[in-house]
């Protein structure tokens with residue numbers, strides 16, 4: 001599709017207005033918000049990530065791409081969230097301590113909300129005490145953790161150990177996700193599940209809460 005290719009270029013160039021415009025056009029063309037997210041925005045960010053890794057793009061450019069992506073996501077959010085789905089449960093979610101990547105976490109939060117979960121978003125750079133304190137105070141069912149760096153993903157284990165030490169591990173469904181993680185890592189740290197993407201996070205949460 002010509003427009004989605006244009007969007008990948010625009011995302012790469014960090015053109016927020018253009019991305020927002022294209023998202024609106026795809027909506028007019030009856031694309032679902034989910035397809036716009038995955039087929040245009042997430043795939044575009046993958047290309048940005050590859051060139052970031054290869055030293056072709058640098059932090060300022062990637063930051064502009066992220067801002068453009070967030071602009072597109074902001075348009076889609078109300079559409080994903082207004083589904084009138086029955087109430088499913090409560091989740092606290094955050095990106096772990098030391099990590100400021102939040103696009104994936106925001107996407108998971110949006111899709112979970114759309115599926116009927118109540119979301120408490122702790123933001124980025126989240127400490128164990130914040131995950132656990134908030135989950136306790138809010139009577140959450142699920143703790144969701146996101147990490148995008150190989151250096152921050154071990155912190156998820158710290159959070160789970162902290163739950164265990166406080167005798168709270170069995171009280172919560174613990175879900176984890178983020179590009180550098182995998183199934184095996186999820187098992188190794190004692191999470192209930194690793195979620196490969198936002199749609200799987202929704203499916204997994206529904207399955208485990210039932």
Ligand code: B1M
Nearest residue numbers: 049053100101102103104144146149150177178179197198
């Ligand atoms: Co950063 N960055 N970054 N970055 N960045 C990566 C992660 C990297 C892989 C790029 C690369 O080298 N190819 C690399 C990590 C390498 C590694 O750890 N081995 C990297 C690096 C090195 C860094 C810095 C250290 C760079 C520097 O400063 N020298 C720095 C770190 C800062 C910090 O956190 N302390 C940094 C900074 C940044 C920006 C600020 C410029 C920006 C973030 C802006 C923002 O988020 N607001 C940024 C970005 C945008 C990226 C890439 C390009 C894209 C990430 C993204 O948003 N993807 C990324 C490359 C890549 O991932 N290919 C990269 C789109 C998003 C929808 O996908 O987050 O994977 P993702 O989420 C998915 C799934 O993973 C899953 O569902 C989501 C939707 O499908 N999921 C969950 C995620 N969280 C979940 C939680 C769940 C369930 C599922 O819980 C239940």
